[in-house]
Amino acid sequence: MSRLPGKVAVVTGAASGIGRAVAVAFAKEGARVVVSDHRDDDRGEETVAAIEAAGGEALYVDADVSREAEVKRLVSTALQAYGKLNVMVNNAGVAVYKPLHELTEEDFDLVVRVNQKGTFFGTKHVIPAMIAAGGGSIINTASIAADHGQHGSFVYGATKGAILSMTRIAAAELAEFNIRVNAVQPGVIKTGMRAVGGADRERVMDRCARETPLGQRLGTPEECAPLYVFLASDESGFITGQKMAVDGGILAESHII
Numbered sequence: 001m002s003r004l005p006g007k008v009a010v011v012t013g014a015a016s017g018i019g020r021a022v023a024v025a026f027a028k029e030g031a032r033v034v035v036s037d038h039r040d041d042d043r044g045e046e047t048v049a050a051i052e053a054a055g056g057e058a059l060y061v062d063a064d065v066s067r068e069a070e071v072k073r074l075v076s077t078a079l080q081a082y083g084k085l086n087v088m089v090n091n092a093g094v095a096v097y098k099p100l101h102e103l104t105e106e107d108f109d110l111v112v113r114v115n116q117k118g119t120f121f122g123t124k125h126v127i128p129a130m131i132a133a134g135g136g137s138i139i140n141t142a143s144i145a146a147d148h149g150q151h152g153s154f155v156y157g158a159t160k161g162a163i164l165s166m167t168r169i170a171a172a173e174l175a176e177f178n179i180r181v182n183a184v185q186p187g188v189i190k191t192g193m194r195a196v197g198g199a200d201r202e203r204v205m206d207r208c209a210r211e212t213p214l215g216q217r218l219g220t221p222e223e224c225a226p227l228y229v230f231l232a233s234d235e236s237g238f239i240t241g242q243k244m245a246v247d248g249g250i251l252a253e254s255h256i257i
């Protein structure tokens with residue numbers, strides 16, 4: 001039996017990495033999926049093709065999550081295509097890893113615009129559709145960087161911390177509409193995420209892998225996806241305002257990397 005029958009989900013940042021794995025996993029569980037991203041290659045369409053090849057239903061919508069009008073258009077396109085919206089995954093993200101004294105105002109603004117404002121827009125604009133549907137599930141991709149003192153992650157970690165706060169506050173505010181809001185904190189996951197910041201970042205990643213208690217290795221997007229499926233499904237119907245890590249135990253292990 002599928003776990004997301006009849007549900008309609010939007011997944012941002014779904015052209016690659018964790019978002020792609022989540023979109024594919026949702027479709028395998030019976031959801032119709034709006035795959036969204038903002039990039040100048042065909043990887044979003046590739047995610048749709050992978051879903052359709054597995055017998056699922058999906059469509060691609062290009063939308064820059066840092067622009068409110070584009071997020072509004074994304075939601076209305078989903079409603080036009082599938083008639084309702086039950087699940088929103090605010091997953092698109094960018095990273096800048098630099099020593100604090102080298103971080104520029106442009107770096108700071110870019111990461112805040114995409115990670116923090118993108119989550120704000122992607123939460124605000126799904127509310128009417130979820131109220132109309134009798135409830136819904138919003139899942140925000142945070143990071144263990146929100147809780148770690150990770151070198152170079154001053155602004156990235158700060159936006160992920162903000163996402164945890166926004167998750168808790170939105171959960172409290174939206175509970176009366178049966179809209180649940182939870183956050184996933186991936187650990188160090190092997191994806192194409194290109195972080196501005198260079199060689200030092202590689203060293204930190206190697207160290208994170210070595211210090212991951214379960215297997216001394218990086219995780220995979222496919223190991224993250226089942227938690228998103230659970231949070232999207234009715235199985236988690238009494239869970240809201242939570243942060244949950246998929247990190248091989250690294251968050252419990254150390255607070256400074």
Ligand SMILES: NC(=O)c1ccc[n+]([C@@H]2O[C@H](COP(=O)([O-])OP(=O)(O)OC[C@H]3O[C@@H](n4cnc5c(N)ncnc54)[C@H](O)[C@@H]3O)[C@@H](O)[C@H]2O)c1
Nearest residue numbers: 013016017018038064065091092093143186188189191193
């Ligand atoms: N990979 C990790 O170790 C890790 C750890 C913790 C959290 N995360 C978070 O997981 C999420 C997914 O990252 P990933 O690792 O799969 O990397 P990824 O680079 O494969 O995926 C991120 C996607 O977001 C898209 N994106 C960037 N800016 C956008 C914008 N303005 N509008 C719309 N889409 C935009 C990118 O095009 C990309 O496809 C991010 O929020 C990231 O911060 C990743």
